[in-house]
Amino acid sequence: MITKRLRRQSLDALFLAEKVLRDGQLVAVPTETVYGLAANAFNNQAVARIFDAKNRPADNPLIFHVKDVAQAAEFADMTPLAERLFERFSPGPLTIVSDLKSRDKLLACADLDTVAVRIPNNKFLLELIANCGFPLAAPSANISGKPSPTNCHDVLEDMDGRIPLVIDDGESKTGVESTVVTAGWNGEIVILRPGAVTPEQLAEYGRVIIDPRVTEELDDGEVRSPGMKYRHYAPKAKVLLVDGDTEAYAATFASAFPNVKLYVITKPEKNIFAELRDADRNGVDQIIATLPGVTGFDLALRNRLLRAAEFNVVKN
Numbered sequence: 001m002i003t004k005r006l007r008r009q010s011l012d013a014l015f016l017a018e019k020v021l022r023d024g025q026l027v028a029v030p031t032e033t034v035y036g037l038a039a040n041a042f043n044n045q046a047v048a049r050i051f052d053a054k055n056r057p058a059d060n061p062l063i064f065h066v067k068d069v070a071q072a073a074e075f076a077d078m079t080p081l082a083e084r085l086f087e088r089f090s091p092g093p094l095t096i097v098s099d100l101k102s103r104d105k106l107l108a109c110a111d112l113d114t115v116a117v118r119i120p121n122n123k124f125l126l127e128l129i130a131n132c133g134f135p136l137a138a139p140s141a142n143i144s145g146k147p148s149p150t151n152c153h154d155v156l157e158d159m160d161g162r163i164p165l166v167i168d169d170g171e172s173k174t175g176v177e178s179t180v181v182t183a184g185w186n187g188e189i190v191i192l193r194p195g196a197v198t199p200e201q202l203a204e205y206g207r208v209i210i211d212p213r214v215t216e217e218l219d220d221g222e223v224r225s226p227g228m229k230y231r232h233y234a235p236k237a238k239v240l241l242v243d244g245d246t247e248a249y250a251a252t253f254a255s256a257f258p259n260v261k262l263y264v265i266t267k268p269e270k271n272i273f274a275e276l277r278d279a280d281r282n283g284v285d286q287i288i289a290t291l292p293g294v295t296g297f298d299l300a301l302r303n304r305l306l307r308a309a310e311f312n313v314v315k316n
């Protein structure tokens with residue numbers, strides 16, 4: 001399959017993307033978080049192509065992208081708290097898990113009776129969703145397990161030849177996937193995956209609980225967000241996190257292993273995924289990065305890097 005690349009501004013980008021989606025095929029689309037691999041969320045055959053193209057485990061459900069809260073309400077049974085959170089943070093990087101209204105099994109929900117919904121903050125994507133009339137299931141447009149793509153080049157690195165169309169809208173602004181929460185009838189907000197909408201911001205709307213799997217390696221018990229149990233966001237290079245003085249640790253490491261090509265990230269930032277991919281392209285063997293903190297946006301960086309490092313942390 002030839003993968004066509006169109007700039008967001010090109011005259012036929014919207015029209016062609018809609019046509020491909022209506023045909024039950026996939027389009028890689030820009031969002032403000034990372035690039036997504038989109039299909040009609042209600043078309044199980046189209047959604048199967050997402051799991052296929054990404055090599056994604058079938059029990060890891062996808063996020064439904066909608067144009068507004070009214071469209072979400074067509075299939076998601078939102079609590080009053082969920083509605084308030086959407087009102088405050090949408091369009092933007094907040095995904096809310098609600099009960100599904102219909103009992104029909106959807107592949108995009110991995111057959112669960114819940115659905116994750118988000119209103120993305122990207123003009124092109126919002127227009128595309130409005131034109132299509134159906135929600136778009138869109139996980140990150142990478143092969144499962146690899147760092148998420150934050151530009152068209154990184155999308156093509158994984159998806160060239162696997163999908164018919166990618167829409168290029170430059171660098172993703174946020175650089176890290178959305179915050180995923182449940183917003184219960186009891187007023188509790190549970191963070192299943194941290195993102196750019198921070199715990200501190202959410203705390204203004206209810207009691208915030210951070211699922212322990214956000215920062216800990218647990219494989220026992222019920223997994224509330226199936227995506228959290230897989231190896232994730234990982235470059236080919238090994239990743240080691242330092243809790244303490246990263247530069248001193250890296251200097252010791254470099255003198256002990258002079259033949260290992262080392263890349264040091266003293267202050268992880270929102271371009272972290274692009275940095276991990278660059279390291280791979282440059283043939284880096286070992287990445288040493290500072291373990292980010294537990295507040296604000298750092299919690300999201302900590303969550304992604306812990307998985308990239310398979311929870312390898314040294315104190316120094």
Ligand code: AMP
Binds near residue numbers: 180
């Ligand atoms: P991705 O599509 O790669 O950004 O990942 C979506 C994230 O949302 C994963 O961590 C999923 O496990 C989570 N998710 C999607 N749908 C649900 C759901 N119905 N219940 C809980 N978590 C969900």
Ligand code: MG
Binds near residue numbers: 139140148
């Ligand atoms: Mg992903």
